[in-house]
Amino acid sequence: MKVAIIGAGLAGLTAAYELRDSGHDVDVYEATERIGGKLRTVAFAAGPTDMGAEAFMARRRDAVELFTELGLGPSLREPSGLGSLVWVDGETRPxxxxxxxxxxxxxxxxxxxxxxxxxxxxxxxxxxxxxxxxxxxxxxxxxxxxxxxxxxxxxxxxxxxxxxxxxxxxxxxxxxxxxxxxxxxxxxxxxxxxxxxxxxxxxxxxxxxELPTGQGAVFNAFRDGYQEVYEALAEKSGADIYVDAFISGIERAGEGYRLTGGEDTVYDRVILAVPAPTAALLLKKVAPAAAEALKPVKLADSVVVGMRFATDEGLPANSGVLVSSGASDVRAKAFTFASRKWPHLADRGGALVRASFGRFGDTIAVRASEDDLVDWALDDLQTITGFDGRAAGLEEIYVQRWFGGLPRYDEHHLATVAAVLDALSTEPGLSVTGAWVGGVGVPAVIAHAREVARAL
Ligand SMILES: Cc1cc2nc3c(=O)[nH]c(=O)nc-3n(C[C@H](O)[C@H](O)[C@H](O)COP(=O)(O)OP(=O)(O)OC[C@H]3O[C@@H](n4cnc5c(N)ncnc54)[C@H](O)[C@@H]3O)c2cc1C
Incomplete structure (x- = not known):
């Protein structure tokens, strides 16, 4: 069969990998110039650094199994176990x-x-x-x-x-x-x-x-960041991956489908591994009921500011700090003290801190300039921890805006997804996967994408 996968984020790449020995001919289309989607590792001078997801729930054996299969077992890293703080009423508390x-x-x-x-x-x-x-x-x-x-x-x-x-x-x-x-x-x-x-x-x-103890850390990360995962999935999938390939429509072609923006081919099966609003647009002609059912799913924008400092002196001995949603004295919603949280990042020397901004409904990711975001990150870090990032020698910065970073899982979400899947059940040639379908966490995305690929 000819199979098209739209989207080369974790879901699309996992589905492609799962189909590697199926005998199907698989094409993956990615709208941007890079694969990985919300998994993004950038090259800091001190080493590869994650700007999207940075960890995963290691108690989910399905994720660990996949990473081991990919040969990434030796890359898995455990956290330091240092506690986290919360910023409430102008002070940090455990x-x-x-x-x-x-x-x-x-x-x-x-x-x-x-x-x-x-x-x-x-x-x-x-x-x-x-x-x-x-x-x-x-x-x-x-x-x-x-x-x-x-x-x-x-x-x-x-x-x-x-x-x-x-x-x-x-x-x-x-x-x-x-x-x-x-x-x-x-x-x-x-x-x-x-x-x-x-x-x-x-x-x-x-x-x-009552659960048995000694199962290892709850979360794990990758020594060289998530690029290890998306590069291994892409390579081992054996699929043809087209980047800069924005798919703008799906048309029926006899028993199969043709993609607007894709190769001049008729596909027997199409897997949509794109965010919900994009899936709704793409399904409009071929599965209008599913597209309509998908409409209520909204996305939350966010921003991650990665900062590397020459010294970690004065940075609290904690994994990070969450900001209470009622706080009006700072703009950030969280800081991860990455070099405190992860010993493999501490080994690089200096300090690595990730500031996060934006909750559902905020326009901060859209309206704030890069300079403002960096200033707010440094100011808020100092307000919350006393750590003066400017004095500590800011060596590297990366500002990553995540437009539509995560789908909103409100109290109607599961019913919405069930309605979409129900509407698609009469279209066996089309399937959907990704963070909005089976859960936002990396293990949940992997498990659902594998299930969809296996069903095919
Ligand atoms: C800031 C942030 C931090 C996170 N941290 C964690 C964490 O620590 N641990 C964890 O478990 N999870 C984390 N998550 C969640 C997890 O990273 C995501 O849920 C997961 O990576 C989503 O994968 P996906 O393939 O469903 O979607 P995406 O990564 O969004 O992939 C979809 C892909 O489709 C492409 N695309 C869209 N439209 C088209 C089109 N028309 N044509 C072709 N291609 C298209 C996109 O460019 C994208 O590459 C985090 C998410 C964010 C945003």
């Missing part, structure tokens, strides 16, 4: 380690991040009337947690944590869409009546405590 995505089961681990009134509210939640939960349904994370624990838990903790993964505050995210284990626990509890948030979180904490 990020709570318990709870589920920052949602606590009691005030114990979060009392240093909320007022005494909020701490009392958290502890009284189990004796307040429970809430009704529709089994299998979804609700807004922010709305639910605010209604049970008050605003501070959301603004100071949960939005900071979820924002680090989804570039959205808790008010733009769904519980099942982003913390599925919590939704599943609600399902279980709801079978016998109204639900309490603290009980559900406590049950999950207990289940976690």
């Amino acid at each position: 990020l709570p380690r318990g709870g589920i995505m920052g949602i606590p089961s009691s005030s114990e681990g979060v009392a240093h991040l909320v007022s005494a009134e909020t701490a009392a509210l958290i502890d009284a939640e189990s004796s307040a009337p429970g809430f009704d939960w529709e089994i299998g349904g979804d609700v807004n994370v922010g709305k639910l947690v605010r209604s049970r624990y008050g605003d501070e838990v959301v603004d100071n903790i949960v939005s900071a944590l979820l924002g680090g993964v989804y570039s959205c505050t808790a008010d733009d995210l769904g519980v099942r869409a982003t913390v599925p284990q919590l939704a599943e626990e609600f399902d279980r509890l709801a079978a016998s009546g109204p639900v309490h948030l603290s009980e559900a979180v406590r049950n999950l904490e207990q289940a976690r405590a």
